[in-house]
Amino acid sequence: MSTARPREEDDQAAAPSPKRTKLDEEAKTGEDVEMADALQSAEAVPAPEKAVESLLPPSHSLLNAPNPVYTPDGSMQRIMETDVGISEYVGHDVPQINGIIKQRFTDFLVFEVDLDGKVIHVKSLDSPEPTKKDADSTPAESADTENKEALSKPEDSEAPSTSNASVVSNEPAKTEVAQDQTIQDDEPWPERLTESLKPFLSEEVIAQVKGLYLEGPEPPFVSDSGWGSRQSKDGETVDSSTATAAPQEEPEESGRGKRGRGRGGRGDRGDRGRGGRGGRHGRPGQREDKRKVLSDPISSKETRTGLHQAVRTLFGGKLETETDTTTPATDEGSRIVIKWSRSGGSGGRGGGRDRGGERGGYPPYIHFTLQKTNRDTQDALAHLSRSLHCNVKDLSVAGTKDKRGVTVQRVSLRRANKTVEDVWKMANGFGGRRTIEEILSKRGERGIRVADFNYRRASLELGMLKGNAFVITLRNVQVDSQDTIDRAMNTIKTKGFINYYGMQRFGTAAIPTHSIGLALLKSEWQKAVSLILRVRPGEHPDVTAARNAWLIDGDLDRALALMPRRVVAERCILESFKKQGGDTRNAMGALSTIPRNLRLMYVHAYQSYVWNAIVSERIRMHGAERPAVGDLVFDTDAAANDDGEAAVEGPDDDLVAEENKDDESAPAGRAPKRSRKPWEPPRVKVLGEADLDAHTIFDVIMPLPGRDVSFPGSTLGERYKAFLRADGLDPENFERKQKEYSLGGSYRKILHLPRELSWSVLRYTDPDVALAQADEDALLGFDAPAPDAGGRFTALQVRLTLGTAAYATMALREVTKTETSAHFQSGLTLASEDQKFRAGAEADADAEAEGEGVK
Template structure:
């Protein structure tokens, strides 16, 4: 728990007295920063509310409330209180070691036992802790210190890093300089179209009737026909032409252009086909934000390209490209969308690719910090020099009582009904509307009537229910109505769960040195291959397996590599597994779930997992830190890009403030979770419910 005011005053100097020496001995004033891959924490028992659109107020959290705890405790129809389930589960698992079953397991049998407690349609499953998803080990044995992560979403900033190493910032909402207009073609200048036909074409264009057309006699000579097509295209933007044959006559048919053709025709020459812009968002998910932008522009989300998803609970900046959408239209969104700003517009020839990023720059503020200056310095120095275990963080598995990897397991088992029910079933922690909607479906199984009971933002549930309403009992068909990104989210979560478990066992049993049979992908080789999967906090860049092929370490080469070159595979049909005892761990973990790690192909392509590789230990780059004293726990300690553009200033720091905050910056490769670096620093659980319990108001 956070220490007293006296403790922090005596043990930590003010920022005015404190600077950090760089490795070369120079003094660096350490400010700013940004952060990306984790959606945890929040503020508990806050009463202040602010209007921030669909993102909610900054005081809102993924809270595990006292009311929720009380509700869980009442679910005792089977004689086991939910407060005791965790302990009894732990006891049961521990006792299984007596008969040769490892305690690493979060067993399917335990999950099944808990899931059966549904007399009132509410599962007694608790929201996951780190140990539930295989996150158990640390790099250093240093003691941690206390601090609260994401007490405010303004405490977590994320800025994408471009391929050239520059950090992406929102600095302007100005439009790019316009290109000179092409000279307008006058009808009198037309050489190949008669005045009568030109008048008909003008009337057709004015009518905008896509069912009407005008027929023009076509010259026999191909070059002459081409000239007619070209002149009509120049003189009448919005019309399209095609040569047709009617009997023995060759004609040119002219019609109103289709929507896509119109888009292609009207885009000015001399500019790239894609508009690239910086997307700034606050307290919103990347995919939801792109969906909102697309909806307001009347476009499909698939027209937008971005490298990966950024944290929901934070202030983030990333690049986006979109095909032939004018920056004027994009800029107009700034007037109508809350907590979303677009700017830094430019034209480019190609869309963003999944490999178009070198990672993310994080600025993190830990509030209510306690611990001695020596502890803080030692922890930051260890994180800088030794790094952290590259676990998939808690946001990979969701913050609700039914983790994403449980659904992914059912999908890989091709148990479509279970997967659908896990998504739709009642669970603890829902608000009143969601709880009522889930309860109605669970008790009636009336999918059609249930759809409108779910809020609009529950698009996964509503998509599944629409499928079930159309074809009852077709659970696979219903699940296929969910967007591909979200379908992949679940199976990727299961891959991540297995990887975490095996990685913990590897570190626990064999330490942090390479061993014969390990898989090696040197960091310089991996840099160009560590890419987010096709688009997702959660979905895309969070998995991002390396696609390079590994080398199996032997006795002759073991001295050439360090633990930072060692990778472990994500289970998949194209993955190579370590040539040592670790391969057996994959078999053991997945057999308990009825799955075969050597057979990851499925009849349905989306659930055929190729696999990939992930470094087990990562060192952050460009690390810096500083301490702040502050009084107001609800005021910002750092400024985001948009804060700077608005001219905001900080007024929450003083030399004698009652609370202490640690601000630090670091850069991480794609798919690495900053929360796992923070976990290494603090030596505490980064799950949202635990962090909520630490909040100071």
């Protein structure tokens, strides 16, 4: 016989809101009881009578939530919605619809919606074809071809501009070919450039010119602290490709101590940088560009003249030539120096900031579509960085996506010398792990698939999207009638849902991320370290072993050897301890080694927790139908974006409203760029009695705590401040000595209305049969979704489009009236009746029966 979880018993004793009485009763169903057995592999017990250190903020006592359940060792069992302030509903009068969220990965499909309102899908798995223009290019993509066209236009007229008939006697025939190819040129180094240079240069020298051109106008960045590419003792320039082999005896003249005086320094036109070292964006290691290619000796003056003109014409002024004066002329003739032009030409040096980092005349970024399956965004980007042999900071996205599901979004790559073909091959493991046939017939490795490449002038930044489109399938739906489903869905369609921050925001482990954030805000560095390193029930055995190696055995080396690299924060802290010789006193320093955006995720989780809790309080006080006296609204229509998010940080701050774990994937480790318009903080006002008729409930906003936000009026504002004081924070002071923990705050609308919403009811029997299909599977020709009209079980498929700041799981919560935490939903899946009808389960049962017969 199964027994009810202690948490359910606590629910009975907790004096819930009258609006939730019916829901609480319905929650105690047989299914929940069965689920409890599946969730608990070890028996959980109520919190012991002796004092146990709470892992939740002190303000948890103000939530009117059940007490958390602890295991005997004092670890929290699981974090529930009520622990993070999620408790109320808009459609509280609509009966519960039991269903399972994310039973299969394809039950939760997410497609990014770009700034043009276009839903991103994977269109083709084929290798990019650089020789063909994309007929379906968007205006933005077409604009990015300007640099490419600047290269092709002068090349069309290469024959007329060449004056030496004896050197280019075959040029008229070549011209026709070149002009025909120019229309389709869409690659950094068209083959015809090689053909055009053959009358003047040897194959070896042409290869050197190609390498120089593809490197782009900026010298390649090396890790020799500016010692490379200097003059050697014999006066010859050291080739940039070998400069990193060993440091030279003396730094070049434009190095440290003489900043800004070299060609790449502050005074160089078109390549200005910060800090005096010069170069685009002030990148470290920038130095005078001494790269050059020397031709073989050329005795004919006409041939030398033809080479000068050919280079000038072929490369549109990007490359320049001059007679080599560093070595005396011989009987064999003079050498010609080929190098990047100082004055630019079309798109050359000095050609503008956007083109400063281009390689081979192409924009410096490649954008592509990423489909990931059961991978969080940062994990997927880390995998790509390894495949592409680049720094993960060179990859950026417009928004992070859910881990458990199949998600599609755009990614940008600072490409260096890579072409779209290079990226496709490297990301797909071509030439090493996989063949072309395998790439085009099998799913991507480790749940990662990249496709649909374009060269672009700029990288993506957090917030550069309009929202996300979802196709969500609820399994094993149990409802009294179709009318109840329609009522629930129409409630979301017309009344919206409470715009809570979803459970993803607070982590999936037993240690609440918002508790870590509170410790950081209170400068309790040792406590924050302790929470991060603490053992978490249900964690992967490798991680548990690594934690215990340090926490129990004190073996730092073994802990680092065992800790998987994906466990970022813990590894950073342990590596910091190792650098300090095992000394753990500098906890703040150890925390500072964690990537900034991950640290801010903890702090923003605390802000989200407070917001959830106060919004629940507001709904309990005034309902979710209309504004109330004391509510906050934006004072102007332009104060917030379409989704009701408005940050009050200035342009240098880092808070960006984003889907799911907003701040985990800030692009390229750089602060997000902001609009070039002068920044102004949003203006808000407190509603009085006379203002109520001029506003709707969809205008009402709630602040996230920070130094520059206004609190609601009336009793709710005082309740907000009391909540912060309970956690030991001063509501009037969010400045910190560590600037990154100084919060400006932001505003967020308390209700969210879907932009699009539709639903359908399906039948199925085998839960392993997909009811929705990922883009990759469709392009691979896998079987399409196959609902069974006569199936045993009911599924509800929901298609909706939400803004960037909204959580789809919070919309589904309005339908199911059920806990949405991942561990709870996993328990429902394990206890679900449809699992008995899995094809694999039937095979297992047959095998077991056969085994019993043998015995």
